[in-house]
Amino acid sequence: MSALAARAVLACYPPWFRERYGEELAALVEEVGGGSRVVMDLVLGAARAWLRPALAGDGEARARRRLQATLATTWVAWSVGIWSAPALDRLLLDPPSPGTPQQVRTLVGLAGWLAVASCVVAATGAALLALRVLLPARDRRLLAPLLPGALLVGVEVAGALLLAQPHRLSAGFLAGVLMWVIGFGAMVLAVAVGPVVTLRHARPPAVVMRRPVLLAGVVAVLLGAVAVVDGVAAAMAGRTLLTLAGVAVGGVAALCSMFSVARALHRYYV
Structure with a gap:
């Protein structure tokens, strides 16, 4: 159930984040497991990614x-x-x-x-x-x-x-x-x-x-x-x-x- 919740939270990350880090973060979650603490960290990370995006590239x-x-x-x-x-x-x-x-x-x-x-x-x-x-x-x-x-x-x-x-x-x-x-x-x-x-x-x-x-x-x-x-x-x-x-x-x-x-x-x- 926790693993399903972790995957659901990963899908809630903004598009720019999933394009750059989605596969890497999904692999990390798969490796460490989807416990309640991991899910909470993912929720906080998704909120930060939406509110303060780190945008790369030229102007x-x-x-x-x-x-x-x-x-x-x-x-x-x-x-x-x-x-x-x-x-x-x-x-x-x-x-x-x-x-x-x-x-x-x-x-x-x-x-x-x-x-x-x-x-x-x-x-x-x-x-x-x-x-x-x-x-x-x-x-x-x-x-x-x-x-x-x-x-x-x-x-x-x-x-x-x-x-x-x-x-x-x-x-x-x-x-x-x-x-x-x-x-x-x-x-x-x-x-x-x-x-x-x-x-x-x-x-x-x-x-x-x-x-x-x-x-x-x-x-x-x-x-x-x-x-x-x-x-x-x-x-x-x-x-x-x-x-x-x-x-x-x-x-x-x-x-x-x-x-x-x-x-x-x-x-x-x-």
Whole structure:
């Protein structure tokens, strides 16, 4: 089980790291084994690799890798953190606890609109890259990493519509809910990882990524705003372990994306 966890963590390292050190690190893990301490070291190493990438090559290569790392980090952070808003909505208002202030509903609604705005900006950045990279390349291999996410999105939407229909509480219904939850986690993972893999294979030049990186900065700010608004709403409604976990996920995602975008903007835009 520990060896499986170690391999899963290795897959979470950023693309630039796996290109340079992936095989060597995998061989080292295979040699020393995948104990709990090794897994924890790998998790910390993956976090450092995402936040502080060591980029090699000439000036153009470093710029390309830096912007690619920022886009990848922001996309993964957005894919994970964007769900904090609807999760807090359900936890705080479905149904609301007795005595919940009306302001909580207003704040949760504001967080929802900020989340929608981040979706629009993220989709715009993805569309710019698709128009400048995927369409001119006409390489079907670049589309392959995107297919699992697209398929799982369709399956999860269909499953949500089915589960929303009136049902009697039964073992079959609970099993369906459990399968939908597991599929939802797989969908988030596929949506987060697929575009990153495509971006790594496409290797677009730095000039193509500059505008999407600026949009990534907007996404990071919006994620931060969602986390702040959700945190205030959770504090007003009464904190629980689940609400704190939801706020923490959104906050960590926003901080990671902001940190990465700030490094890219400071190095290549200022």
